[in-house]
Amino acid sequence: MYKVIRPFLFLFDPEFIHHLMFKLIKIGVNFPFVKGILKKVYVPESKQLEREVFGLKFPGPVGLAAGFDKNALLIDELSVFGFGFIEIGTVTPKPQDGNPRPRLFRVKADKGIINRMGFNNDGLDSVVERLKNKKSNVIVGGNIGKNKVTPNEEAINDYLIAFEKLFEYVDYFTVNVSSPNTPGLRDLQEKEPLKKLLFALKSENLKKTNPKPILLKIAPDLTNSQLDDIIEIVTETKIDGIIATNTTISREGLKTSEKEIEKIGNGGLSGKPVTSRSTEVIKYLYDKSGKQLKIIGVGGIHSVEDAVEKIKAGACLVQVYTGFIYEGPDLIKKINSKIGNFLK
Numbered sequence: 088m089y090k091v092i093r094p095f096l097f098l099f100d101p102e103f104i105h106h107l108m109f110k111l112i113k114i115g116v117n118f119p120f121v122k123g124i125l126k127k128v129y130v131p132e133s134k135q136l137e138r139e140v141f142g143l144k145f146p147g148p149v150g151l152a153a154g155f156d157k158n159a160l161l162i163d164e165l166s167v168f169g170f171g172f173i174e175i176g177t178v179t180p181k182p183q184d185g186n187p188r189p190r191l192f193r194v195k196a197d198k199g200i201i202n203r204m205g206f207n208n209d210g211l212d213s214v215v216e217r218l219k220n221k222k223s224n225v226i227v228g229g230n231i232g233k234n235k236v237t238p239n240e241e242a243i244n245d246y247l248i249a250f251e252k253l254f255e256y257v258d259y260f261t262v263n264v265s266s267p268n269t270p271g272l273r274d275l276q277e278k279e280p281l282k283k284l285l286f287a288l289k290s291e292n293l294k295k296t297n298p299k300p301i302l303l304k305i306a307p308d309l310t311n312s313q314l315d316d317i318i319e320i321v322t323e324t325k326i327d328g329i330i331a332t333n334t335t336i337s338r339e340g341l342k343t344s345e346k347e348i349e350k351i352g353n354g355g356l357s358g359k360p361v362t363s364r365s366t367e368v369i370k371y372l373y374d375k376s377g378k379q380l381k382i383i384g385v386g387g388i389h390s391v392e393d394a395v396e397k398i399k400a401g402a403c404l405v406q407v408y409t410g411f412i413y414e415g416p417d418l419i420k421k422i423n424s425k426i427g428n429f430l431k
Contacts (some may be wrong), residue, residue: 089415141300147171153230176230199358229257294394328381363388373401
């Protein structure tokens, strides 16, 4: 059904369609009997798909990546499409509008998306209020970042504020220092600033009676030397795992014309163009860590085969975003129906 209406949806501005689809999903899923029907169609009931990772019991290995439901608007509604977990955010302490529009672009020939959203979100207080009203028991991750106006030397404070306010309402945290759309943010991926940030979060976490898993989301553009540093930092700070990978600033190997790409301008590229690189990063991290790192694989998953490759490379769970936009909810159903045999 989705594939039938997708060409029509793709005629319009991506951000407009994103907000329109949110409204339609909200209304449609909550229509009498619809939620129950969707659950029967999409939510798997296979024990084989259950995964215990980071001390959490995931009912399925396929999650929704951060960026889709930034503001926790559709947690209950999206849970009926078969996701084993949903990651909200990136959330910043204060609300912010993000970058000027247009800032979201389809790269249809490559099954990709370029975005320069800039951490647009409603801020912690609004997101927390929505999470308080969550009715489903789906696992929720909180992807946290700093406000654009916060200088890097004060960034730790933003992450600590987000950690504290979200703590009671999410099941795990993702530290986002890898988005290319907030000026200077990726500088926090450098070894010393990143260690300071993660040690600070780990310290606060250990003060809790029920510490939550802390994961680090990294860019696909890191060199092998930088990936070695990431392994060392994760080992030293004793955080729980890695999400690999975020969007890329690379434009290599695209079918889309150079002229069209230049017209779009800056932003992070997601979707099929990132498939191979994200899998390479997962494999490198997993192998180089002696197969000890816990990794959530994300980046260019548009098919069962893409998901299986991530698992074989070393991922214990996977996330989708751009693939969900291009392929629709059937993608989640297909992966859940076939991935069980490949889970470690």
